[in-house]
Amino acid sequence: MSEIKVLLADDHAIVMEGLEVILSASAEVEIVGSVFNGEEVLAFVKNNEVDLVVLDINMPVMDGITCAKQLKKAYPAIKIIILTMYAQKSFVEEIVKIGIDGCLLKSNTGKELLGAISMVMNGRPYYDQLKAFKSEDEVRQYKLSKREIDVIRLMAEGLTSSEIGERLFISELTVQTHRKNVMRKLDLNKGLQVVQFAKDNGLI
Template sequence: MNKIKLILADDHQIILDGLSEVLKKHDDLELLGQFHNGKEVYSFIKNNEVDVAILDINMPEMDGISCAKILKREYPNIKIIMLTMYAQKSFIDEIIKIGIEGCLLKNNSGKELYDAILRVHSGKFYYDKIKDFTNSQEEIASYKLGEREIEIIKLLSEGLATNEIAERLFLSNHTVSTHRKNILKKTGVNNTTQLIQFAHENHLI
C-alpha cells in the first residue's frame, strides 16, 4: 500500500505535536516532517516528494498563504490543506482563488483532518465546514473589512511600521503591504493618516 506522504507546518510546537499524534494513528499516512514556517516547507519540498502539505495560515518568515502560492506555481501536484483560527468568508474566497484544495478550522477533530487528507489526495476539495466561514460581525458590511485588516489598522494607529506589524502578526512584509493596499482601496483613502482618521470616525479603533 502506497502511503500518503504528508508534511505539517505551524509555528506552535504544541499544535505540531498534537497533529502528529493524530496522523500517526493511520497506517495509510506517512508524516515526513514538521516545520515552523513556509521557508522551511519550501526548502524541504525542493528535495523531497510530498503528496499533501498541511499549512497554518499565520507563520513567521513566510506565512501559509505566501507558501501556498509558491507551491501551487512550482509544485501544482501537491495538495494543500490550510488550517486557520479565522472563520471569515473573505479568507475562504482568497484561498479558493489560489487553488488550495482544503481548509479546516483548528477546532475541528482529528477525524475531520483525516477525512480532509483523503479527500484532497483523491483530487477533490474539502470545504465541508464552509458554512462556518460566513461573514462575521468582525467584517464591516459597508466596506467588507476582514478581521485581519482591522487588526492591521489598529497596529498602524499605534504607529507601527510594516516590518513591525509583520513581526507582531507573524506575517511577511509583503503580506502586510498587500493588506494595507487592499485596506486603502476598500476605504477609499490615500494614506495611513487618512486611514486612521477613517477608523476613528467609523469606530474601528
C-alpha cells in the same frame, strides 16, 4: 497502496505534536517532516517527496497563504490543506482562487483532518468549514436562496425529491421546482454537477 507523504507546517510546537499524534494513528499517512514557516516548507519540498502539506495560515517569516501560492505555482501536484484558528471571511475567496485543496478549523483537526486528507488525495476539495465562513452577501453572489441551498445539501446526501420534501416539509413538486431553478441559475443540467459545484465553492 503507498502511504500518503505529509509535511506539517505550524509554528506552535503543541499544535504540531497534536497533529503528529492524530496522523500517526493512520496507517495510510506517513509524516515526512515538520517545519515552522512557509520558507521552510518550500525548502523541504524542493529536496523531498511530499504528497500533501498541512499549513497553518499564520506563521512567521512566510504565512500559509503566501506559501500556498508559491507551492501551487511550483508544485501543482502537491495537495494543500490550510488550518486556521478563526473563521476569517477575508481569505475565503483567496483560498478558492489559489486552488487550495482543503481548509478547516484547528478545533476540528481530529477525524476531520484525516477525512480531509483522504478526500483531497482522491481529487475532491474539502471545504466543509468554509460554509461557516460564508457571509450572506457571499452566498448571494450565486443568487441562491437559503431554501435552494438546503435542497442542494440534501441532494448531496443522496435523497430523492420526495425524501427532500419530507425532510423540509414541502411538496415533491416544490422540491423539483427548486432543483430546476438551481440548475438554471448555475447553468448546469445535472444534479451531480450542482452538488459538486456547491462543494467546490463552499456552499455546503
